[in-house]
């Protein structure tokens with residue numbers, strides 16, 4: 001039995017229900033309607049306020065009405081009277097903590113994403129600074145593709161204080177944060193230069209969804225994933241792909257998300273047809289393919305992509321004896337302060353990195369608690385949200401500093417940015433440490 005088999009199915013129960021059927025249908029209570037209508041779904045809410053109690057934004061921002069209002073209450077109001085979406089929906093960071101907390105399975109994330117999309121499309125001024133800034137942040141991949149053509153020049157410009165100050169004044173992008181550097185060679189360039197997969201196998205095949213950050217900024221994470229999966233005998237496919245859509249959902253850019261998702265579903269459904277399962281190194285990317293796509297889109301193949309997507313370490317725990325391999329291996333001085341990203345929690349993956357690190361000789365990982373890191377992708381990059389983002393992250397920073405480690409660990413690239421920003425620690429991905437221990 002693999003080491004994860006006895007730990008219960010890590011797929012979210014509601015997601016499983018949604019994606020298991022071949023004849024996938026999004027939640028659509030009025031079948032004759034072309035628009036997704038979530039208003040009757042709000043009747044499942046019995047106002048217990050559990051969702052409000054876990055919302056990190058509501059905890060520090062008295063003006064934010066919380067997930068119960070953003071979801072079921074807003075839809076109830078709309079049922080009575082077709083009123084506008086409340087603009088506070090733009091203050092939800094899309095951390096999705098409320099989503100997994102609801103005892104009544106109210107589809108909060110789907111309600112928030114739908115409301116945000118409607119607000120942006122119908123009520124947000126398209127020439128406003130907020131719209132332009134959010135569109136830029138949501139489409140990071142487009143700008144990263146350009147910037148990574150001349151990485152040194154881009155890094156120089158984006159690290160310049162004058163450019164940062166202009167960014168803040170003109171676009172509302174905070175100048176408090178250090179812009180992430182672009183790698184000299186992207187993951188995809190490395191993949192092409194090495195000649196693609198080193199192993200061919202009909203039995204063990206995975207398709208890697210690397211996402212934007214592992215491609216443009218931290219290709220070492222993608223390289224570690226490839227080496228680790230090849231170590232276990234897998235043929236790795238790297239299909240063409242776009243952004244997972246996570247920053248687009250968070251900014252209500254649903255048309256952009258739909259375009260990206262259509263390509264991703266088509267490419268990864270084709271890889272599944274070739275016998276591959278889908279793996280991701282970023283927990284927000286795996287969340288997006290598993291939960292947000294089937295909640296919001298109905299392209300052919302959406303259900304099979306959602307059902308066959310896994311976070312990479314989760315996949316190895318399910319299919320290989322990763323624990324035994326790590327127990328036999330050793331690394332030097334590898335103590336980590338580990339933060340579980342909110343989107344990892346949603347997928348039931350909060351404990352696995354600590355468990356795996358504790359098996360590895362010379363390594364240890366201390367969980368720095370359940371709090372949200374506060375950056376939530378693009379949220380903490382918005383000038384007006386920066387202070388809130390840092391206030392949310394304060395608990396995590398304190399726990400990191402109290403931990404017996406001076407290196408951080410997480411699976412989410414933006415949580416990593418926040419951890420580094422708040423403590424100055426170097427941050428590593430579990431895949432990098434495992435590849436170092438087993439392969440290099």
Ligand code: SF4
Pocket residue numbers: 044045046047048049050051052067068071072101102103104105106108
């Ligand atoms: S946790 Fe669920 S049932 Fe409780 S208030 Fe929130 S949406 Fe309603």
Ligand code: SF4
Pocket residue numbers: 054055056057058066067070091092093094095096097098099112
């Ligand atoms: S997604 Fe996060 S920030 Fe948004 S309402 Fe839910 S808990 Fe609050």
